[in-house]
Amino acid sequence: MIKYIVLALVLGIGAGYLNSNWGSIGAGFWVSDYVFNGALIVLLFVMGLVFGLDKESVSKMRRMGLKILVIPIAVALGSILGGTVSALVLGLDVVKTMTVTAGYGWYTLAGPMVGQFFGAQWGALGFVVNFLRELFTIVTISVTARIDKYAPIALGGATTMDTTLPVIVRYCGSDSLIAAFSSGFTLSIIAPFTIIAVAALR
Numbered sequence: 001m002i003k004y005i006v007l008a009l010v011l012g013i014g015a016g017y018l019n020s021n022w023g024s025i026g027a028g029f030w031v032s033d034y035v036f037n038g039a040l041i042v043l044l045f046v047m048g049l050v051f052g053l054d055k056e057s058v059s060k061m062r063r064m065g066l067k068i069l070v071i072p073i074a075v076a077l078g079s080i081l082g083g084t085v086s087a088l089v090l091g092l093d094v095v096k097t098m099t100v101t102a103g104y105g106w107y108t109l110a111g112p113m114v115g116q117f118f119g120a121q122w123g124a125l126g127f128v129v130n131f132l133r134e135l136f137t138i139v140t141i142s143v144t145a146r147i148d149k150y151a152p153i154a155l156g157g158a159t160t161m162d163t164t165l166p167v168i169v170r171y172c173g174s175d176s177l178i179a180a181f182s183s184g185f186t187l188s189i190i191a192p193f194t195i196i197a198v199a200a201l202r
Helices: 002-022 025-053 057-090 094-101 107-118 120-147 151-161 165-172 174-200
Strands: none
Touching (some): 107 120
């Protein structure tokens, strides 16, 4: 499955590159505005269908209670701590690097927001770092899932509510759907606020 995902990504990059250089600009907007959103809606519908078919899903959520927030909180703290360590090792600005990692994998949010605070160079870094987080989650999931079924959820960050959710469910089992979706959903909600909060430390 992973090889098909990577192949689709490569073909998509190639198609986008060809369109931007020799195609219609309008086609690019049409794809980003309609096709992307439509595909995401279909994906969420299918994941919701899988969730609904699991007769014990609601009872599982009730049994977990507030424990369901432990994973996203741990992921958020770990991401920002990882940014701190990376900055110290690479000799980068600590606050700016922490702000980049506070996107939790949501690259379409992190890139523009970090760019607004610290300029285009850091905005580009925010986009690339968070995009690679999503890509790395997909490519390495066959390995990380063997370590622990929650490892891909932590690695995926905010993406576990949509783009990386199908591969997580496939490799970690259907019982991971609730934890993955709730973690990604929570991180997606808090990401804008944590980016602003961390950037304000500057």
